Amino acid sequence: FLSYTIDEYLLDTNLSLSSLTASRRGLPQKKMSENGISRPKVLTLDTMNPTVKMVEYAVRGPIVQRAVELEKELSEGIEKPFTEVIKANIGDAQAMGQQPITFFRQVLALCSYPELLNLDNTFPEDAKNRARLILQSCGGSSLGAYSPSQGIDYVRQDVANYIERRDGGVPCDPDNIYLTTGASDGITTILKLLVCGQGIDRTGVMISIPQYPLYSAALAELGAVQINYFLNEDNCWSMDIQELQRAVNEARQHCHPRALCIINPGNPTGQVQSRDCIEDVIRFAAKERLFLMADEVYQDNVYAEGCKFHSFKKVLFEMGPEYSETVELASFHSTSKCYMGECGFRGGYMEVINMDDDVKSQLTKLVSVRLCSPVPGQALMDLVVNPPQPGEPSYNCFIKERTATLSALAEKAKLTEKILNTVPGIRCNPVQGAMYSFPCITIPDKAIKEALEKGQQPDMFYCMTMLEETGICLVPGSGFGQKRINEGFVVMTILPPIDKLTILLNKVKEFHQRFTKQYS
Amino acid sequence: MSVLQEISPSVRSIKPLQSTPIALRAEQIREELKQGVKKPFREVIDVAWGDAQGAGIKPLTFVRQVLAACLYPQLLDSNRLPTDVKQKARGLLSECHGGSMGSYTDLPGIPQVAREISEYIARRDGGDPPKTGNIFISPGSQWALQNILNLLVHGHGEVRSGVLTPIPCHVTTIESLHSLGGVSVPYYLSEEHGWELQMEELNRALEYAKQVCAPVALYVVNPGNPPGHVQSKKSIQDVIRFALEKRLFLLVDEVYQDCVYADNVEFVSYKKVLAEMGPPFSDTVELASFHSASKGFLGEAGLRGGYVELVNMDPDVIKYACTIFSKDTAPTPGQIALSVLANPPRLGDPSYPLYEMETQQMQTMIKANVRRVHEVLDSLPGISCQPVEGGAFAFPRVDLPPKALQKAKEMGMEPDTFYCLRLLEESGAFITPGCEYGQKEGTYHIRYTLLNDIMLMEVCAINHILINCRHF
Numbered sequence: 001f002l003s004y005t006i007d008e009y010l011l012d013t014n015l016s017l018s019s020l021t022a023s024r025r026g027l028p029q030k031k032m033s034e035n036g037i038s039r040p041k042v043l044t045l046d047t048m049n050p051t052v053k054m055v056e057y058a059v060r061g062p063i064v065q066r067a068v069e070l071e072k073e074l075s076e077g078i079e080k081p082f083t084e085v086i087k088a089n090i091g092d093a094q095a096m097g098q099q100p101i102t103f104f105r106q107v108l109a110l111c112s113y114p115e116l117l118n119l120d121n122t123f124p125e126d127a128k129n130r131a132r133l134i135l136q137s138c139g140g141s142s143l144g145a146y147s148p149s150q151g152i153d154y155v156r157q158d159v160a161n162y163i164e165r166r167d168g169g170v171p172c173d174p175d176n177i178y179l180t181t182g183a184s185d186g187i188t189t190i191l192k193l194l195v196c197g198q199g200i201d202r203t204g205v206m207i208s209i210p211q212y213p214l215y216s217a218a219l220a221e222l223g224a225v226q227i228n229y230f231l232n233e234d235n236c237w238s239m240d241i242q243e244l245q246r247a248v249n250e251a252r253q254h255c256h257p258r259a260l261c262i263i264n265p266g267n268p269t270g271q272v273q274s275r276d277c278i279e280d281v282i283r284f285a286a287k288e289r290l291f292l293m294a295d296e297v298y299q300d301n302v303y304a305e306g307c308k309f310h311s312f313k314k315v316l317f318e319m320g321p322e323y324s325e326t327v328e329l330a331s332f333h334s335t336s337k338c339y340m341g342e343c344g345f346r347g348g349y350m351e352v353i354n355m356d357d358d359v360k361s362q363l364t365k366l367v368s369v370r371l372c373s374p375v376p377g378q379a380l381m382d383l384v385v386n387p388p389q390p391g392e393p394s395y396n397c398f399i400k401e402r403t404a405t406l407s408a409l410a411e412k413a414k415l416t417e418k419i420l421n422t423v424p425g426i427r428c429n430p431v432q433g434a435m436y437s438f439p440c441i442t443i444p445d446k447a448i449k450e451a452l453e454k455g456q457q458p459d460m461f462y463c464m465t466m467l468e469e470t471g472i473c474l475v476p477g478s479g480f481g482q483k484r485i486n487e488g489f490v491v492m493t494i495l496p497p498i499d500k501l502t503i504l505l506n507k508v509k510e511f512h513q514r515f516t517k518q519y520s
Numbered sequence: 521m522s523v524l525q526e527i528s529p530s531v532r533s534i535k536p537l538q539s540t541p542i543a544l545r546a547e548q549i550r551e552e553l554k555q556g557v558k559k560p561f562r563e564v565i566d567v568a569w570g571d572a573q574g575a576g577i578k579p580l581t582f583v584r585q586v587l588a589a590c591l592y593p594q595l596l597d598s599n600r601l602p603t604d605v606k607q608k609a610r611g612l613l614s615e616c617h618g619g620s621m622g623s624y625t626d627l628p629g630i631p632q633v634a635r636e637i638s639e640y641i642a643r644r645d646g647g648d649p650p651k652t653g654n655i656f657i658s659p660g661s662q663w664a665l666q667n668i669l670n671l672l673v674h675g676h677g678e679v680r681s682g683v684l685t686p687i688p689c690h691v692t693t694i695e696s697l698h699s700l701g702g703v704s705v706p707y708y709l710s711e712e713h714g715w716e717l718q719m720e721e722l723n724r725a726l727e728y729a730k731q732v733c734a735p736v737a738l739y740v741v742n743p744g745n746p747p748g749h750v751q752s753k754k755s756i757q758d759v760i761r762f763a764l765e766k767r768l769f770l771l772v773d774e775v776y777q778d779c780v781y782a783d784n785v786e787f788v789s790y791k792k793v794l795a796e797m798g799p800p801f802s803d804t805v806e807l808a809s810f811h812s813a814s815k816g817f818l819g820e821a822g823l824r825g826g827y828v829e830l831v832n833m834d835p836d837v838i839k840y841a842c843t844i845f846s847k848d849t850a851p852t853p854g855q856i857a858l859s860v861l862a863n864p865p866r867l868g869d870p871s872y873p874l875y876e877m878e879t880q881q882m883q884t885m886i887k888a889n890v891r892r893v894h895e896v897l898d899s900l901p902g903i904s905c906q907p908v909e910g911g912a913f914a915f916p917r918v919d920l921p922p923k924a925l926q927k928a929k930e931m932g933m934e935p936d937t938f939y940c941l942r943l944l945e946e947s948g949a950f951i952t953p954g955c956e957y958g959q960k961e962g963t964y965h966i967r968y969t970l971l972n973d974i975m976l977m978e979v980c981a982i983n984h985i986l987i988n989c990r991h992f
Contacts, residue, residue: 144573144819146822345622
């Protein structure tokens with residue numbers, strides 16, 4: 001773990017920036033030109049921004065690179081023990097065959113090429129009307145114009161209305177809504193705002209372990225201190241206030257904790273936090289004076305009996321003014337997950353609650369450096385928060401598609417848990433929500449030894465071997481921060497179509513049994 | 521008291537981009553007009569931003585047909601769309617995961633798009649197509665630029681990294697640099713010489729930079745924004761030599777490369793000149809060149825498609841560039857726009873005649889606007905404009921009488937801001953003042969866009985008012 005800050009590291013190693021110039025340090029990164037005069041590059045690993053070096057983005061890390069290589073080899077006709085590479089590591093539903101919502105694509109097509117509005121029978125009337133409304137709200141009536149950097153007003157208004165409906169009437173001010181380039185852009189922006197200070201005053205940000213690697217990558221890039229708090233595996237990966245308290249107390253010795261990040265429903269664990277738990281977290285944040293960041297991109301992906309999505313905002317407001325008027329919160333949503341699966345459009349929003357006016361104006365400035373978020377993504381977000389209503393021509397088709405997608409996911413979640421738990425040496429918590437299973441695998445000692453000899457984490461070694469032998473690409477848990485001897489975790493999406501998923505899960509089962517036998 | 525009272529100083533140092541006093545007042549006036557308040561004009565004439573489609577210019581049909589077909593592939597079965605549109609859409613979709621625009625794309629993007637960009641660069645510059653591993657597609661060129669700056673800039677600690685930036689310069693890049701904790705060190709373009717970049721001035725700026733920061737890069741905009749200068753080949757060679765000698769990373773913003781209007785002027789890319797100069801330059805000077813679908817004939821600013829091509833970058837550093845860029849993949853609609861930018865319809869394709877007509881129309885309109893700018897402005901006392909060779913704006917210099925300077929001082933604003941506000945109040949014309957881009961002390965400028973088909977008539981109107989404005 002990052003036990004001290006980047007600045008302390010630099011001080012410790014007596015590096016001053018001027019001395020990082022390669023030429024003055026006489027480093028071997030020199031390029032010889034034809035006449036033998038050495039010309040060191042300006043930008044090398046040594047002169048590079050040091051915080052960038054700390055960034056590892058596991059979701060697209062070495063195992064994914066190897067998967068891409070294998071795909072290439074397959075396409076070149078090289079024989080492998082498998083006929084295709086299955087990238088079961090990233091939450092990309094449509095890549096796995098999930099169909100987009102017809103209405104959304106119709107409206108977007110109409111917005112892109114408004115001449116289609118003149119066609120008679122190709123598009124339903126409600127799709128056409130929506131397209132007209134959206135285009136009216138765009139500069140020059142086109143998706144190609146810049147929008148205000150906070151996002152198109154009309155869309156922000158619709159987002160605010162959605163949030164109010166979702167949260168049972170808790171008011172939402174459109175001025176607190178920012179349309180972002182996916183949720184990750186919003187999250188990174190808030191972190192940029194938060195991270196400051198030097199040495200012991202350096203900003204610390206609490207993130208859950210297991211976590212989604214975007215957070216650790218962003219924190220590393222910003223030179224912030226990552227404060228890990230462990231989710232409780234034995235209680236279905238719930239948040240544990242005692243553990244939060246432990247983490248923050250320990251962190252206060254070497255940094256200034258300022259934010260607490262929660263992913264609910266969770267990634268990769270899939271846990272759906274109970275209402276009581278959310279209240280406890282809010283009380284904790286209030287007491288410890290932490291800015292709450294609630295990543296709620298999976299809010300429609302809830303499968304398990306007895307589980308329900310509670311938005312942090314709603315719970316906050318229902319806790320009364322002592323909390324609702326003081327606790328600072330940013331909630332994030334996106335078009336990439338849920339039943340939409342529209343990752344490629346990079347649509348998202350964030351809502352900021354109780355943010356100080358001065359801070360908000362700094363946020364607005366920061367957002368303006370991005371110019372604006374992709375307008376098709378903004379248009380799509382508008383449709384997501386304001387879908388077809390009963391009585392409208394597209395309603396039946398919409399509801400049918402949405403229900404089919406979500407119930408398929410629920411079925412796949414159950415199937416995954418069921419099959420994996422039949423494998424000795426694998427145990428899998430119920431997948432309550434989101435899009436991943438996070439099974440725990442027992443890795444034999446011999447395998448651990450071989451892994452360490454190769455300089456790999458055991459679960460990375462396990463995943464690499466599985467990839468080479470079966471073509472199945474999973475992300476090892478060490479990319480998610482969980483570390484334990486003899487046990488590793490892997491992340492597997494539940495996204496492939498159900499028949500393919502069944503085959504996949506059985507292949508994982510076979511592989512695990514082979515692997516265990518081979519290294520026993 | 522807020523938890524966030526302490527904000528990162530780099531964030532605090534950013535100047536507001538869109539909420540300048542003029543922009544806010546223009547917005548207010550729009551509201552007032554909506555509510556029926558009487559004014560000497562019916563609407564705000566927005567010639568401030570270089571946003572072609574925002575100004576009402578129609579997008580290119582081919583781009584939008586391909587985009588619609590990719591979004592809603594059922595259209596591929598109808599006979600509504602030309603065959604080349606369908607072919608392109610099918611090709612792009614076949615390389616998207618799951619055959620859908622809704623999937624994430626890998627680095628460097630949809631493979632066909634990356635290939636097309638590579639081939640485009642080869643056609644433009646001659647030589648071999650660059651490896652697609654050296655091309656990174658991003659949500660707009662500024663996003664890519666910030667990622668590259670992030671690699672270069674040490675933003676904390678006693679000595680911060682510096683980048684030489686032109687004066688005048690559009691604001692986004694500079695504020696992007698500030699947000700990373702970097703220092704911008706200005707070098708003044710020479711207005712008397714058509715906004716030329718002068719080596720003496722670059723040297724001066726660099727010497728000054730060494731006292732206040734650790735200079736690491738040189739940022740050049742060619743064609744320029746706001747000045748419409750197109751750099752000569754000789755000037756580019758000089759800059760490349762300077763970069764090699766002084767060990768600076770070259771950041772070259774070439775988003776207006778398709779916007780060149782003057783007859784005897786040609787855009788030539790830094791990369792091409794670099795390659796032609798041969799070793800040691802061609803295999804040593806590190807260069808990042810940026811392009812975008814937001815400008816030029818496409819004008820698809822809202823789709824957010826841009827790319828950076830890296831030349832001579834250390835392969836170890838490229839690995840980190842991959843990590844940074846992989847967190848922010850470009851949206852698929854933006855990638856489609858880039859695909860058309862790099863590989864537009866060709867002679868013989870069914871869509872070619874329409875494509876050619878639409879691009880010609882834009883070209884004609886802008887050239888006419890440029891002519892008008894010079895015809896009208898050159899005849900007015902107190903206003904002068906260097907030749908607009910390319911880019912998207914006119915950036916004339918305005919001589920303000922002492923009374924105006926005094927009035928501005930009393931009101932606590934820059935004289936050219938005051939001038940633009942007066943223009944806005946009296947004529948509804950929304951332009952931006954030179955102080956927002958930087959200018960030599962004691963000089964004042966205004967910037968307005970050429971990408972507007974109302975420009976033709978309105979330029980005359982604006983300038984008529986400009987004369988009247990002078991009698992403060």
